[in-house]
């Protein structure tokens with residue numbers, strides 16, 4: 039991921055971001071950070087970048103010209119780099135034509151401002167920064183931050199280049215550099231590989247709407263205060279329970295607003311757990327802090343997965359089911375209208391068809407809702423599947439399946455994350471998902487794992503955006519060597535380490551997968567869930 043900071047104080051930004059975890063990630067090539075001095079782009083012979091505001095008023099304003107030229111220089115560099123790498127992997131970037139007219143180039147880069155290269159103006163007048171926003175921005179390849187000074191920036195340039203106005207809180211600082219650094223820090227730790235433990239910050243404050251529990255280190259006693267005894271017990275279950283309770287109490291006391299949200303989620307989980315296997319997808323979304331609740335009345339619940347945008351729907355009766363579809367449609371339409379006009383949206387056509395255009399998939403938990411959803415949203419591709427859930431807490435044994443030490447002995451495979459160099463192999467062998475970009479995205483997120491025999495990729499598995507284990511495939515020449523079992527075991531144990539309940543979804547015709555799940559002790563739901571998507 040690449041950060042570009044437009045500033046009058048490049049040294050301040052670079053010094054702040056060259057240390058510790060972010061500095062190390064930049065050294066390892068996981069991030070690149072450049073500070074661009076806006077002053078270098080002024081056409082004023084005295085290097086001036088500010089002037090008085092029309093209409094009078096206190097202070098000076100940053101002028102449009104140097105800000106625009108600095109931004110355009112960065113935009114053009116991003117476009118050139120994207121084109122050099124591969125135009126097909128640069129969907130977020132407008133490419134300036136080589137040797138084209140200056141006017142053309144200008145038009146193209148202007149287009150980039152209309153929602154393509156994310157350009158964040160850090161300002162107390164923006165929406166408040168959040169963990170969710172950090173996650174969203176971490177999905178971008180490039181983000182430009184514009185740091186204001188003096189009394190602000192000429193509105194006309196902001197209109198042309200800014201895609202997001204973001205504040206770090208309701209207080210005013212002397213400039214945008216510190217807020218930009220705060221945001222870059224929070225975004226960077228969401229980038230796969232930046233945190234050493236590879237956990238990408240999934241189990242911390244603000245995940246699952248709970249603050250983090252208190253932590254203790256040596257010595258056992260300090261200033262007469264002892265470490266809570268349960269933490270010395272070695273009993274994982276008791277420790278987890280203690281931590282959850284402590285996190286709840288802390289959240290209730292320090293952030294009652296957040297606690298309310300958490301309590302609503304807990305009520306949904308309790309209702310869904312009455313049919314636990316059937317609802318495992320929705321339960322896990324809620325537990326992992328990935329769900330947006332659209333509707334919740336008893337066991338009638340509609341959620342949206344914040345990561346993929348997919349909707350999940352479960353209803354006790356048809357009437358309430360319809361009522362929920364109305365809410366869902368309105369939600370999708372509203373989301374459509376909030377989009378900046380982009381290439382994917384037909385010109386002027388966002389309002390009427392916004393709901394349809396914005397619904398990628400709806401997952402239903404009752405058969406009686408299939409027809410209404412087909413009719414209302416045009417999602418006619420129906421895939422029924424059973425949920426398979428690993429309900430135990432103990433990890434599965436790995437002896438004879440794969441080498442945990444990462445040293446391949448030619449007999450047993452080593453399991454490690456796939457890199458982009460494996461995308462072609464995955465696309466060639468795995469046909470369930472036609473969308474190559476989806477697989478590329480999963481690889482980029484380190485959510486796909488391969489079984490390697492020596493350097494040969496023999497099979498792979500992944501975690502879908504919404505959290506289920508899937509995409510399991512063994513290359514034909516390596517079948518019959520328990521590699522499927524090895525990969526599935528690896529994923530189950532990985533989920534358990536993160537405190538997740540491992541689950542997947544299998545179609546009725548996939549007998550091989552069903553058999554494998556059963557042999558590993560997974561339980562299968564009696565009723566099915568129905569994935570409804572648009573015809574490919």
Ligand code: ADE
Pocket residue numbers: 160161162204205206207208209210211212213214217
């Ligand atoms: N610039 C000055 N104060 C700010 C704030 N609170 N957030 C973002 N940018 C700022």
